[in-house]
Amino acid sequence: MFPVVLTGGQVGGLELDDRTLVVRAQEGDVRAFEVLARRHQGALYRLALRVTGDPDAAGEALREALLAAWRQLDRFPADAAFSTWMYRIVTDRCAAVLRRRPAREADPGPRAAPADSAYRDAGLDAEQAELRRAVRGLPYDQRVCWVLRELEGMADADVAEITGAGEGAVRDRVRQAWVRLAEVVVDATVRRLADEPVEPPPPVLDAVLEAVRAELRPQATLALESPLGANRLGHPAAAAVLRAVVDAVGGLRARSCRIVQEQGPAADVALTVVAPFGADLAAVAAEARRTVLAAGAQVLGVPLRRVDIEVVDLWTAP
C-alpha cells in the first residue's frame, strides 16, 4: 500500500498564492475561499470604512461583498488580481449600503464611535475629523476615486479598473474632489489619515462562511459503490482531498482538480499544479501521480484509472 500523506490545515499552512486559491474556490473549495477572505478582509474593510465613513455600514458592505464574491467566482476574470476584483465588489456594495441608509449619508456629522474605533473623534485632531466629514460629503464617484487614489495609494490605472471609469475620468474625479476638500484640509492631514491604522474588521466572516456552506450543494458527484445502492461523493470534497495529497509532494501546489467518472466506478483525474523552481518536474509529477492513485483507493474509495498532471507555473521561495 502506497503511503498517503495528508495532514490537516494544508490550505492555511502553505501560504498558497491568490490565483491557486481562486481556482480551488471556483471548484467549490470553501476552505480556499476562507483563506482568501481572511487574507484580504482587513484591506477590504479599510476601504469600505473610508468610503462609507461608518463602521456599521462598512461591516455590512464587507459581509455583502464577500458573499457576492463567492457567488460570482465563476465570473472572476482570469487575468485579474483578486484584490482588484474584490475592491470593485466592495465599492459596489458600499454604494448599495449607502443607498439603503440615506439619512445617515445625508447627515455626516460627528457620531459616537467606540473608543477603539479608527473613527473615534476624541483621540484625533480636529482637522482629521473635519476631513472625514468632508470626504463623506463628496459625491460617491468622486469619493471612491479619491479614497482609492489618495488614501489607498493606488495608481490611476488601478482605480480605473476598480471603478470601471476611464483613467481620464478618474483624474477628473480626483481633481474635483480635491477642489472641494481643499477648502477644509491640507495635504498633511490627508497623509496622516492615509497612515492611520484601521481597526480590524468586524467578525462578519464566520456568518459569510456559514451562509456559503449552507448554499453548498454538490452538483457534481462521484458514485461510491455499495451493496445497498450507490452513494455519492461530492466533487469538491474529492478534489480537496486530492489537492491536499498533492500539496504534500515535493513542494507542489495543486490548483485545479477535475474528476470525471463516466462509466463504472473508476474515474479519471486531471490536476494542474504549480511546482517549485529547480525541482525535477518529471520526478515530482510521478510521485504526485502515485500518491493521487493511492488516495483514490484508500481515502476516497474511488479507483482512479488515469491521473494527468500539468505543471502550469513555477514558484520560488520568497
Place this chain on the structure above:
Amino acid sequence: MDGPVSESSAERAAPVRLHVTEAAVASIAAATTVGVPGVATALTSDAVSGGAATDGSATSEAAAVAMTVEMTVEVAIAARLGHNCRDLAAAVQEAVGRAVAEQTGRPARVTVTVADVILE
C-alpha cells in the same frame, strides 16, 4: 366472573393508524448518522418520498401495501479524515436504513452523499 380478557368491540373496529412525518424520519436518520464512527457532521437528512404510514390492522390490505413501499432517505455528511469515503458512506447507509426500518416499520432506501471531508 372469571374468564379470558378480550379486546373491546371499539378496539376491534378502529385499528390504530400510525403516521410518521418526514421530519421524524429525517431526525431518525440524523441521529443515527452522527453515531457512525468517522462522521464529523450530519449536514442534511431528508425523507423525500413522504412519511411512513402503517395501519395497525395486520390483515389490512392497504397496510400491507404501505409496508412494502420504500421511503427514500437522503443523507449528506462531512467525513473525518482517515475514513475511506466509500466505506463510511456504506456504513451510514446501512445504519440509517436499519434504524428507520426498526422504528417506523417501513423499509427505507438510503442514499448518502459525502459532501465534505474534514482535513484538519
